[in-house]
Amino acid sequence: MMTEHVLTATNIDKSFALDDSSIDVLRDISLHVNPGEFVAIMGKSGSGKSTLLSLLAGLDQPTTGSVVLNGEDLTAMTEEDLALKRQSDIGFVFQSFHLIPTLTVQENVEFPLSIARERHPERVDRLINAVELGHRRNSFPHQLSGGEKQRTAIARALVAQPKILFADEPTGNLDEKNASQVMDLLLDLQKVFNTALVIVTHDPGLAKMADRTITIVDGRLV
Ligand SMILES: Nc1ncnc2c1ncn2[C@@H]1O[C@H](COP(=O)(O)OP(=O)(O)OP(=O)(O)O)[C@@H](O)[C@H]1O
Numbered sequence: 001m002m003t004e005h006v007l008t009a010t011n012i013d014k015s016f017a018l019d020d021s022s023i024d025v026l027r028d029i030s031l032h033v034n035p036g037e038f039v040a041i042m043g044k045s046g047s048g049k050s051t052l053l054s055l056l057a058g059l060d061q062p063t064t065g066s067v068v069l070n071g072e073d074l075t076a077m078t079e080e081d082l083a084l085k086r087q088s089d090i091g092f093v094f095q096s097f098h099l100i101p102t103l104t105v106q107e108n109v110e111f112p113l114s115i116a117r118e119r120h121p122e123r124v125d126r127l128i129n130a131v132e133l134g135h136r137r138n139s140f141p142h143q144l145s146g147g148e149k150q151r152t153a154i155a156r157a158l159v160a161q162p163k164i165l166f167a168d169e170p171t172g173n174l175d176e177k178n179a180s181q182v183m184d185l186l187l188d189l190q191k192v193f194n195t196a197l198v199i200v201t202h203d204p205g206l207a208k209m210a211d212r213t214i215t216i217v218d219g220r221l222v
Contacts, residue, residue: 004071006163006196007033007056012065014051014219025051026219029065033164036194038187040207043216049200050168052216056198057092057166058082070163087115091157091165091195093186095172097149099141099156105148106137109155116160127155130192131185147178151185158189164196171203183209 014026025048033039041049054060056067058074067074070089074082086092099108109124128137131151141149150170157165170186171179183206190197199206207213215222 004035005032005068006035006037006070007031007198008068009056010066010068012052012055012062012067014048014055014060015063024219026055026062026216029216029219029221031214031221033196033198035163036190036196037212038190038197038210039199040210040213041198041200041216042202042204042207042213047216048219049216053166053168053198053200057090058086059092084116087112088160089162089164091160091162093150093153093157093165093167093170095169097141097146097153097173099149099152101141104138104140105133105144105152108141108152109159111156112160120159123161124159127159130189131155145178146174147181150174150178150182154182154186154189158193158195161193162195164198165190167197167199169200169202171201171206179203 010030012026012029013024015022015024029052041052043049055062058067058069061075077085100111103111106124106128109128113120128134131154133148133151136144136148144152167186171182174182186197187209189195201207
């Protein structure tokens with residue numbers, strides 16, 4: 001039986017315009033991610049990891065090439081459709097958390113559902129408890145530690161039950177203890193929900209836990 005990939009990127013190039021020249025950041029990248037698979041993206045600073053992750057997650061568009069997620073070509077979608085898709089089918093966790101400061105933990109977790117005009121109170125509860133923030137559900141982001149913020153962001157990223165979760169250095173702003181708690185949690189939830197996980201990391205220890213590691217050198221896969 002042929003397995004359907006959750007994500008397929010084909011011949012991606014990305015350049016950015018700089019004044020009167022342009023800079024080629026990614027060249028001819030093709031890759032796929034299987035359902036439930038954990039893929040780590042590694043490479044030196046400036047090699048293009050974050051740029052690649054943004055393209056795979058539909059946060060930005062490649063200059064050429066295609067990104068197909070759950071059978072839909074993100075590069076052929078309007079910005080409006082893409083925005084909806086990001087709320088419903090794609091989870092994203094950033095190094096710097098990106099929580100909404102005026103919303104509580106619970107409201108942040110509910111946010112992707114509210115955009116889709118859905119309510120799943122039991123799922124929200126289950127996720128808030130899974131990230132061990134039941135006692136902090138009414139706190140605002142500025143009242144939380146870094147680890148608590150990132151745990152909130154993980155619950156939010158999973159609340160719409162996406163088939164794939166992207167994380168850009170999710171433990172980069174955390175101390176060792178919080179980093180390992182956040183990673184353990186992410187891996188537990190990945191298994192529970194059978195979510196594919198694509199993580200950009202500098203941490204070889206974290207990459208070791210991955211099913212597969214992809215390395216970028218100067219914008220190319222090696
Ligand atoms: N919007 C942009 N405009 C111009 N250049 C950009 C833009 N975004 C990224 N770049 C350039 O693309 C290259 C790759 O950046 P990217 O952030 O993807 O690297 P990275 O591998 O994630 O690095 P780090 O590990 O330091 O976060 C860098 O040279 C960066 O300056």
